[in-house]
Amino acid sequence: MSGNWSILRLTSLAPPISTVDPPPSNTSQYPSLTEWEAPSFTRAAQFRVGATFVLFLFAACSNLALLASVWRGRGRRLASHLRPLMLSLASADLMMTFVVMPLDAVWNVTVQWYGGDALCKLLCFLKLFAMHASAFILVVISLDRQHAILHPLDALNAHRRNRRMLLLAWSLSLLLASPQLFIFRTIRVEAVDFTQCASHGSFRQHWQETAYNMFHFTTLYVVPLLVMSCCYSRILLHIHLQHLRNKAGESHLRRSGTDMIPKARMKTLKMTVVIVLSFVVCWTPYYLLGIWYWFQPDMLRVTPEYVHHALFVFGNLNTCCDPVIYGFYTPSFRADLSACCRRTRSNIEASPRSVGRHSVRRDPHSEEHGPRPAANQAASD
Template sequence: SDSFTGLINIMTDIIWRFTGDFMAPDFVCRVIRYLQVVLLYASTYVLVSLSIDRYHAIVYPMKILQGEKQAKVLIFVAWSLSFLFSIPTLIIFGKRKLDNGEVQCWALWPDDSYWIPYMTIVAFLVYFIPLIIISVIYFIVIRTIWIKSKTHDKIISNCSEKKICSRYNRGLISRAKIKAIKYSIVIIFAFVICWSPYFLFDILDNFSLLPKTKERFYASVIIQNLPVLNSAINPLIFCLFNNSLCHPCRERKNIRGTFQEKTERYEMHIRPKPEFI
């Protein structure tokens, strides 16, 4: 979803800005707008799906219906809802000539007041409801990890070999707890930072509360691209908090290290000792 957001949303906007007017037919206009909205929905709903998957993995670790099957169901539901909620875009948008003479892919309703209910519904479906779900899920996840870590600490305190248990288990649980807390905070923070200015600006603009100045135009260009920026940030966050991506590098280092150690040991055995005169 994040990759297609970059390819479809950003690439089409770049081409559109170079051409000025929308040169393609009306059908292409509707399809592009539809796909752009689908990808914005999908990027958010896939993030919610990942949160639900993480919730089941931590809160119900012994549940049978997990793994690849559950992931496929969550992804299917996320994309299905994205395609479903984006259907009104096919009707709302189309190729039209504006008052200033430009031909653009724009909303076809007769009055701009229709933007207010439309953007309100989109704000709830794309931002407010997903944000509430993600926040509640990660709150439960963090709370569960915190409680489980305390339980493990009690078990470790009763362990016969305290030194071994504490060095291994306490360190592992502590790292997992800290990583989950940091990861959750970063995900929610990035989501809020990228989407809040977008909906806040659109709501104020629809109610005509912003002055029509050059600064408003430049701010609009930047703010309108912030939701797409969230799709660019998400893969970076997952890479930063995913140690499995570094395993191949570590394995290569370990293989080189063990090979070097074996070579040095072999050379120590077969290399003739220096004769001292």
Template sequence: MANNSTWENITGNGTEPELEPDMKFNEGHVIAIVTYSILMVISAIGNSTVLVLIRRRKGNTRSRINTMLMHLAIADLLVTFIMMPTEIGWAATVTWNAGDAMCRIMAFFRMFGLYLSSFVLVCISVDRYYAVLKPLHLMDVDRRGKVMLTIAWAGSTICSLPQMVVFHVDNHPVFTWYEQCITYNTFPSYTHELTYSLFGMITMYALPLIVIIFSYASIIIEIYKRSRESFTGKSLHA
């Protein structure tokens, strides 16, 4: 993501202004390219393998949890084949050369895959929660699973749409040939920009993490209670 500081005033004391370090191809860009390339290969192999193995199973034997894992693999592959190549190409060219429309579209998909991955993980944890703690509520379990996945996809779309509004292509005020896909001058104040960033962090990471921790902590506690009851029952009949 382009740093808004790139657009701050560049002045020279009566001399020709020079490009800032982050406006030129440097070691940081090399590291980004290598890192994203390695992660892309690993993610592509791993998630494609999972997706193929799940798809090979017959429809009538595919479990609900496998369906959710399939959606999780799809979400990760969206990140792998959309976000990562974008970051690699962006780091290689330094400037944004794909135009304003593609800037907004890619800004949407850069967040969509991440949101979807987090929300599907929430679906899996909630599904396991009901399976262990509320087994009597399994009558409409397949319908509930479909509803949760639908909400995950819809929620990811809604949360990612603002990206198409806040991101745009802008030219550098001094080096007019230099274009970047940024959020500069979109927000009326720094407070608004910070609020938007916090919303993304809370929605994508904090809330899903809380739900996942609560779900699996409850499962562990329930399993522990059942194991103690089972052990106590065996001791009484010994």
């Protein structure tokens, strides 16, 4: 991948905010569009596509299973205020799975854009919408856990409060992603017969483009991280102070349930902490690389191409982590998966037997002409 191609196609570097985001034409530090070289489907990009395909299969199956378990399976036993949170988290992960991953993989294979202007705008909008929804729902989960631990007696209002926060999270995601519909469009480079979905020319100055990317970096990563860190810090401080009071003998009613955190609530807290940590661990390296690019575009010439691809794939791994973490902490989800596997295996094993019996029963001469052939006998057994 040439340096010019890396500048043109930020999907291999910048966070999934602006998939293809070349510099504005009036910035002197970049070459003009007519001087850009035709790109190619490199070996590093092939690795990215293959890894994305594997993650797509796993994320689709696991998140669909999580959604089915919480919606119609044993997961319905969850508390009424927790079910909408897990349903929203699985829905956001499925948006990432069915929008971000296929778009990235196909785009790397085709190299240039063949979907037209309307699809260019729509998919760039959906990509940013999915990213924001995934981050904001983690914020809602963190706020819910904070309220559940710090105000355990206010559980009656949790369902209505969570529904309002989820509505706000989805609405904000929709609002913040809407500029993509106006910024992105198809651009054709006549010199090399190349068409790309890009934001080229949407910003008059390069600093405006950087400010736009930094704004979404703040809303996608910095603000959610600060809110989640604040929530869990307050939770840990509350647990620590409660432990000190119990140790000092100030809480003599240890089994009253009002001053000790129940095991089920503590288990849910641990699960949400791990889910948030997986988000931070998976996406932090990729966002840091994006910041480096936005302020020093020449870094493309000093960092190997496979690093950009590998960090993006590692970020997408977060979509696969949520159902795995949920299953680790939730026996009902594991039971639903086991039951589904047993039904599938029994159906596969029963199919050839039923076909064999059906063919034997349809033989009108089986009783008249003596013993059945060995093949039919084996099939009926």
